[in-house]
Amino acid sequence: MTYINIALGKGRLVDKTISLLKEMGIDFCEYHSESRKLIFEDPKNYIRIVLVKAVDVPTYVEKGAADIGVVGKDTLLESGANVFEMVNLGFGNCKFVVAGCEQLNLYKKKLIVATKYPNVAKKYFNQQGRSIEVIKLNGSVELAPLVGLSDCIVDIVETGTTLKENGLKILEEICPISARLIVNKASYKTNFQQVNTFLEKLQAIINRLEVNNP
Structure with missing residues (x-):
């Protein structure tokens, strides 16, 4: 039997994912949140996790x-990676939105949109036949409409508090967001039994947790 390698993005999803794996009987005894190690193994279950930058997981x-x-x-949406999206893990919930000043006309001739997610923004507006210019920013996108850099933003929000504190409002909701489990297409075919058994056990745990915590 070979190891199944799981890429986890360093950050908010790691601890929840490891807790979920622990429910499956998979344990990385050396892991702790302050560790500088990037690879951890459970030799009993032939599972290995590799900690990478979150944006690199699809790659x-x-x-x-x-x-x-x-x-x-x-x-995942921003990357456009050619992978199988298999399981909605049910945590890390938020949503993609278009946000801006309340009086903004989203149907003006051409919008300037600031975002960390240019591919998501382009696809959303293009599907609606609306013309936009995208400005790629790496942080504090809420600032862009306030200083005249853009008309609006496309971003993810959880509670909307940051938007409100900066005088912005959700103008349109694009889609819900949560943690997803993705699978390499070749691995799913060549190592189907091992990978599929893992997926079935994981889904069973998720179903049980949903029943116990509706």
């Missing part, structure tokens, strides 16, 4: 460096 899985990955739907 690791698509290129076969990992068989499986756990990634936010936002990162």
Whole structure:
């Protein structure tokens, strides 16, 4: 039996994913949140996790460096990676939105949209036949409409508090976001039994947790 390699994005999803794996009887005894190690193994279950930058998870899985990955739907959509999206893990919930000043006309001739997610923004507005200019920012996108850099933003929100504190409002909701489990297409075919058994056990745990915590 070979190891199943799982790519996890360093950050908010790691601890929840490891807790979920522990429910499956998979334990990484050396792991702790302050560790600088990037690879952890459970030799009993032939599972290995590799900690990478969250934005790189789809690439690791698509290129076969990992068989499986756990990634936010936002990162997955932006990457456009050619992978199988298999399981909604049910945590890390938020949503993609268009936000701006309340009086903004989203149907003006051409919008300037600031975002960390240019591919998501372009696809959303293009599907509606609306013309936009995208400005790629790496942080504090809420500032862009306030200083005249853009008309609006496309971003992920959880509670909307940051928007409200900066005088912005959700104008349109694009789609819900949560943590997803993705699988390399070749791994799913060549190592189907092992990977599928893992997926079935994981889904059973998720179903049980949903019943106990409706």
